[in-house]
Each structure stands twice: as C-alpha cells, then as structure tokens.
Amino acid sequence: MEIPAPSPAELANHLSGAPGSKERFGKGAAEVLATARLVAAASGAWDKKTLSAFLLEQKLNPQVWDKLLGIARSTKLAALPQNDLPSSYTALYSLVVMSSEELEAAINEDVVSATASSRSILDWTKLYRLRGTGIEQEIPMTLVLREDLNAQQQQDLLNAIQEVAGRFGAELLQGRGGIKQAEVKADLRKAKAQQVEEDLMKEIGTVVAAAPDDLKIRFGITSASDLIEAPKATFTGFFQNLEGKVKGAFWRNHGRAYCLKIARDFNLTNSRAERYQLKERIQKAVDKCNKEIEGFEEMVADVRSRYMNS
Structure with missing residues (x-):
C-alpha cells in the first residue's frame, strides 16, 4: 500500500531522536519500518536538490538513507513475524541483504529476534558464509x-x-587480520567462484542447450560451460542476440545470469580496482532496471550478499 510522500518538514518531525542516536528512526521495528516507508515515498517524490538539502540539514549520511530505502523495498521482512524483528534499522538492513537461504538458516538458528543487534547478525552471517570453505571459526x-x-x-x-x-x-x-590475509581471502574467493559457476550453470544450462546451433557457432561456443568461460562481451552478446530486439528482454530473462557472471569475475580477480569496477557495473544494472523490472534490486542484493562480500 502506497503512502503519500511527506514534505521535508513532515519527515523531519517524524524523526524521533537526535542525529546519531539509536532511536533516530524509531524505538522499535514497527516505527523503523514506518520511517523507512516514508523515506521511500519521499525518495520517489523529491527532486535531488530537495533531498540533498534535507540530508544536509538533518545530518543524515546518504548511505543511511539508502539502507532505509532497502528496508522499505524489501519483501523479506514482511514474511517474518513483526514481534521477532530487530528494533534498529542497521539490524533490519542486515537481514535485508541476506540471501533467502541465509535468512531461513538465521531464523532456524534463532538469530532473528527483537533484541538482536546488527553486530550479532553480521557476525553470524560472516561465520555462516564460511561454512563449506573449511573455516568454521576465527580466534583473533x-x-x-x-x-x-x-x-x-x-x-x-x-x-x-x-x-x-x-x-x-x-x-x-x-x-x-587472520583469515583476512590476502592469500587466504583469494583462496576463499576462488572457492566462491566455483559456487557461482554451479549457480550460473543451473541458470543458463537449459537455455544454452536449447539455443539455435547457428547462434552458438557465431559466438564460438558449444555449451553453457564455454559461455561461462567466455569474455563478458561474448556472454552478454549471446543472450542479447538470443532475445532479439525486444526491449528489456535481456534484463528480464537473463539479468540474474549477467549478475552471476559479474560475481564470478569478481571472485576470480585479485585486483581491488577490478573488483570495485565490477561492483560499479552491477550497480549500473540496478540503476537501469530497478524501476522497470519488479524485484530486480532485491535479486542483485541477493547475488551481492551471497557472492560479492569479500
């Protein structure tokens, strides 16, 4: 249900705490969610000048604003009993960026509760993502x-x-830094790249197999494995040609495959600059498609949290 966009003065009055206080956006999950919905409504109605002036006047970091937007747009929190939701926006956001698998595991392991802090959730998520890598715990x-x-x-x-x-x-x-050492992190990324490839194979395997032979010959591939190993231009070009000139078809039908391909490249490079550029590239996809394709931003957030967090 959409709500009317508040004026800057109305939203300022709604903020209950002083800048930097834990209760700035509400004293409990219900109030924080209400604030997030107002932020989302304002974001869709205000121009950039108004938003910039508001953030400056209220001493709000743009990243905080974006996290509140993420909370408002996420469908994951709606599936949870509100009494179990954490009371801070940072803890709520740490649930939003979890993958569906991680969130289900967190619920089953009693990580999600009204008293859970963002630190406790993030610490659990970090350890959960290490499962299967051979590292279960780090003792600094x-x-x-x-x-x-x-x-x-x-x-x-x-x-x-x-x-x-x-x-x-x-x-x-x-x-x-323990397991944060560059060599160990690189090994973890390589292991994660293999996980991405398995996910990507499930995503595109049948599509590539059913594609016309002349298209495969044109792009020099015979299988999904070949396409996964191919340069990004070949990967995107193949699916763009498969869909033809139908506007938006590539992103609707193959947007997740594109993001997984980016995530694979992210984990295979040791260059921080390249990883930053790949994160920027995936953000451009969000900016391009979020308004046109329902759930696109949430899908990207899932790929990022699952495969691009190192």
Missing part, C-alpha cells in the same frame, strides 16, 4: 614476546604452536 589473538627471539627461535615457537593447534583441527595463519 596477539602473541606477546617477553624477550627478543632470533629467526630460528621464532620459527621453532610458531612450529610448536602449529603442532598444538593441529590437535584441535586448527591452523595457524601468520600476519594481520
């Missing part, structure tokens, strides 16, 4: 030495710690 620690050790003594010490850790099925990773 700092090793303090009371005396200087030479290189050989340091290595002996580390070997001894690793031996003890191995008895518990643990592995010692040297360097800052």
Whole structure:
C-alpha cells in the first residue's frame, strides 16, 4: 500500500531522536519500518536538490538513507513475524541483504529476534558464509614476546604452536587480520567462484542447450560451460542476440545470469580496482532496471550478499 510522500518538514518531525542516536528512526521495528516507508515515498517524490538539502540539514549520511530505502523495498521482512524483528534499522538492513537461504538458516538458528543487534547478525552471517570453505571459526589473538627471539627461535615457537593447534583441527595463519590475509581471502574467493559457476550453470544450462546451433557457432561456443568461460562481451552478446530486439528482454530473462557472471569475475580477480569496477557495473544494472523490472534490486542484493562480500 502506497503512502503519500511527506514534505521535508513532515519527515523531519517524524524523526524521533537526535542525529546519531539509536532511536533516530524509531524505538522499535514497527516505527523503523514506518520511517523507512516514508523515506521511500519521499525518495520517489523529491527532486535531488530537495533531498540533498534535507540530508544536509538533518545530518543524515546518504548511505543511511539508502539502507532505509532497502528496508522499505524489501519483501523479506514482511514474511517474518513483526514481534521477532530487530528494533534498529542497521539490524533490519542486515537481514535485508541476506540471501533467502541465509535468512531461513538465521531464523532456524534463532538469530532473528527483537533484541538482536546488527553486530550479532553480521557476525553470524560472516561465520555462516564460511561454512563449506573449511573455516568454521576465527580466534583473533596477539602473541606477546617477553624477550627478543632470533629467526630460528621464532620459527621453532610458531612450529610448536602449529603442532598444538593441529590437535584441535586448527591452523595457524601468520600476519594481520587472520583469515583476512590476502592469500587466504583469494583462496576463499576462488572457492566462491566455483559456487557461482554451479549457480550460473543451473541458470543458463537449459537455455544454452536449447539455443539455435547457428547462434552458438557465431559466438564460438558449444555449451553453457564455454559461455561461462567466455569474455563478458561474448556472454552478454549471446543472450542479447538470443532475445532479439525486444526491449528489456535481456534484463528480464537473463539479468540474474549477467549478475552471476559479474560475481564470478569478481571472485576470480585479485585486483581491488577490478573488483570495485565490477561492483560499479552491477550497480549500473540496478540503476537501469530497478524501476522497470519488479524485484530486480532485491535479486542483485541477493547475488551481492551471497557472492560479492569479500
């Protein structure tokens, strides 16, 4: 049900707390959701100048505004009992960006509750996404030495710690950040890329198999596997030609496949700059299609949270 767009003064009066306070957008889930709906209505009615002035006057970060928009537009929260919804917008948003599988698991494991914080939900999500990677838990620690050790003594010490850790099925990773080390993160991304490929194969396997042979010959592929391995231009060109000149057909029918292809490339590169560009590319797809294709933004959020979070 649509609600009338509030004026800047009306929305300002609705905000219940001071800038930076936990209750700025409401004292409970119901009030936060009401605020999010007002933000969504305002976003659709105000021009950029009005919105910018409002954010500046109210000392609101644009990212906070976008998160409230995400909460208002999500259909995931509506399926949950309102009494179980967290009371802060940050905790609600951490549920919105979960995949459907993650949200179901969070509910089954009693992660979702009225008292849940965004930190507790994000910590659980981080560990959940590590399941199946061989890493179930990380224990941050700092090793303090009371005396200087030479290189050989340091290595002996580390070997001894690793031996003890191995008895518990643990592995010692040297360097800052534990599992956030670049090499380990890269290995995790490679594993995630394989998961993306499996998802992508399910998405396009039958479509490619049923496509005309002359189209496959033109793009130099014989199977869905070939298309997944092909450059992005080949991937998109194949489906654009398959759909012909029907406006919007590529994004309606193959938008998720495109996003999965981007997610695969994201996980296969070690370049931060390239990963940033790929995130920008997927955001451009949202900007282009969200208003025309129902549920497109939520689909992209699912792909991002599942496969592009490292």
